[in-house]
């Protein structure tokens with residue numbers, strides 16, 4: 079295993095650290111209160127190349143390794159989890175389907191602006207009646223002269239409704255069975271729907287208990303016509319295509335989890351050294367020391383799993399199981415670490431005025447997004463032969 083970064087990747091990770099601490103972190107409390115996607119920050123990050131981290135230079139990106147991407151996400155997530163969430167959704171599920179499965183014309187038209195940071199990418203699978211059960215989606219794409227007519231509804235669509243969003247990529251069922259009776263025979267395809275396409279509307283931004291800056295909405299498609307050139311990849315292989323990009327999404331959620339755990343560990347350690355009770359800093363109490371030592375140890379274990387999954391992708395080896403294990407472990411560690419870090423802060427840790435409380439609220443979704451942790455168990459168990 080070799081997790082070392084190239085010189086240019088090290089430079090980029092340092093750039094991320096600097097940008098995150100100077101530009102993102104000071105705005106995090108206000109961004110939380112405003113609950114708005116900070117697209118001005120994302121545009122600045124785009125100018126630095128960060129929105130094209132996993133896309134080769136040929137298509138406007140900077141062609142970073144997955145290991146480098148994880149290291150960069152760790153720095154961004156230390157400052158603000160919402161910004162990191164928008165960035166990771168853009169870089170992984172928002173951009174990769176176009177790069178991996180699109181043709182050159184589609185890459186030029188839609189991927190290049192995403193990779194160059196001029197637009198924000200989004201992908202939607204989830205629907206009101208289908209989340210974990212991806213094959214249960216009902217959004218239907220029916221063949222029409224020269225294109226497809228799309229009808230359906232999507233839930234929890236991230237990055238779709240900002241002033242930087244160009245439209246969306248989505249998964250739709252491509253045969254006439256809408257009731258799910260012939261599920262084995264169903265086929266699924268990926269389509270691009272640009273904003274302002276007639277029949278495409280969206281609901282208001284939803285309010286999560288965390289990731290408050292992330293733009294997440296319901297989307298509606300009422301007989302939306304898209305031309306043939308909006309179909310991305312094989313019309314029968316959309317689900318498999320999406321699931322394969324989701325594997326990278328899981329590594330990036332694991333990276334966000336590492337950054338959250340590191341952030342709350344740093345805050346709790348600093349607070350424990352300053353807070354005096356019974357005549358001494360609370361860090362002198364073994365009960366507090368052991369909590370911090372446990373968080374640090376679990377973080378390191380999660381970090382190794384995450385970097386190994388990223389490394390396997392970089393060397394072209396299968397990484398399905400490892401990505402699920404990394405996401406499962408790292409998100410659990412983050413949720414538990416955030417809870418313990420609040421505990422170490424006592425009452426002030428419960429108040430949204432303190433950053434640790436915001437990270438605590440941001441933690442829970444890490445066990446839900448990009449496949450819940452129960453689904454990660456299912457994936458891992460399957461690889462064991464179950």
Ligand SMILES: Cc1cc2nc3c(=O)[nH]c(=O)nc-3n(C[C@H](O)[C@H](O)[C@H](O)COP(=O)(O)OP(=O)(O)OC[C@H]3O[C@@H](n4cnc5c(N)ncnc54)[C@H](O)[C@@H]3O)c2cc1C
Nearest residue numbers: 201202203204208209210234235236294447448449450452
């Ligand atoms: C902030 C946020 C942003 C999101 N962004 C996007 C996005 O951009 N694009 C997108 O497509 N989706 C997005 N999602 C949706 C997310 O991926 C789903 O919420 C997630 O996959 C779970 O689906 P569900 O909510 O329908 O829950 P369900 O699938 O209904 O699951 C409910 C519960 O049942 C459990 N469960 C389900 N099946 C099984 C099983 N076989 N075995 C054991 N337990 C099971 C689940 O683990 C969960 O605990 C987002 C969600 C959130 C909260």
